[in-house]
Amino acid sequence: MTATRIRVRGDVPYDVVVGTGVLGELPGMLGDSVRTVAVVHAEGLPEIARPVRGALEQAGRTVHTLPVPDGEAAKEIGVLAGLWSRFAELGVTRSDAIVGVGGGAATDLAGFAAASWLRGVTSVLVPTTLLGMVDAAIGGKTGINIPEGKNLVGAFHPPAGVLCDLTTLMTMPGEDYISGLAEIVKAGFIADPVILDLVEDDPEGAAAPDGTHTRELVERAIRVKADVVSSDLRESGLREILNYGHTLAHAIEKAEDYRFRHGHAVAIGMVYAAELGRLTGRLDDAVADRHRSVLASVGLPTSYGADAWPALRDGMRVDKKARGGQGGTPRLRFVVLDGPAKPGLLEDPDESLLETAYRRISR
Structure with a gap:
């Protein structure tokens, strides 16, 4: 079955691509100028992060995979600060990109990391859960939690695209x-x-x-x-x-x-x-x-x-x-x-x- 493209309009329009086997769209969403990609993924999803990395490397990108805790434990300031430090170590520049892979928590975190690193770098989100596909990854809202409340710290940062591969839903509890x-x-x-x-x-x-x-x-x-x-x-x-x-x-x-x-x-x-x-x-x-x-x-x-x-x-x-x-x-x-x-x-x-x-x- 062919992929469906749903356009999110606005100042920075982008596509949400829904289908099976859509990872081949990823390099094109990032653009030709991106050479280095940091893939932020839920640590419980190495089997999904691997094909993401493979699709990027096949297109000639240098890829670094950065696992983060599963679930809401990812959306903490300590985890975000750890990503900032890794970006600095890896030399991630404004012409590079961040890809978020996982459920809504992982894509919220990856999106905020992209919004806040060097005041904003390109991101693409690859939600792997139903909640992530229909809600968290769409719309450019990114953020983390603090003890006083959920999503109170964040930024609006539209991604360059969202890839929803329906086959990943089959692995969900x-x-x-x-x-x-x-x-x-x-x-x-x-x-x-x-x-x-x-x-x-x-x-x-x-x-x-x-x-x-x-x-x-x-x-x-x-x-x-x-x-x-x-x-x-x-x-x-x-x-x-x-x-x-x-x-x-x-x-x-x-x-x-x-x-x-x-x-x-x-x-x-x-x-x-x-x-x-x-x-x-x-x-x-x-x-x-x-x-x-x-x-x-x-x-x-x-x-x-x-x-x-x-x-x-x-x-x-x-x-x-x-x-x-x-x-x-x-x-x-x-x-x-x-x-x-x-x-x-x-x-x-x-x-x-x-x-x-x-x-x-x-x-």
């Missing part, structure tokens, strides 16, 4: 694959309800990388994100809708010391946002209930601990969407729905509303 489905379902609720129809048509297939609709689900979700970020690179307006479910999700991840799967947290966060929409009269019962049914059908969680609310409420105070309020207290902003594919904002909701919505999703 089942729970990790299902976790990535949360971002696909999110795309369905905020912009493309056909995604929801496809999941409901075959939930068992949706939960597997070899499902009947897998490629269509991936491409539809990528198109949703590409369309949004093309219109709003720096999250000044429309792009905020991509954070549907993420306000509570990031608080859950912080409370769990980032050992909780991102997609699982987003699934719970979407159910919470649906309850906020229902309680404010903006979302009808059928669509609110559909959140639970669609997410549960593929094995995603829809509730969280009843006693966790105080910690979660405190964690939401440092959400990136919050705005300054009276006395320096941040005013929360939630993305909510007014219907399928009709996202909007709920600003500074009453504390009693926030707690009532949480009680509806707690267990």
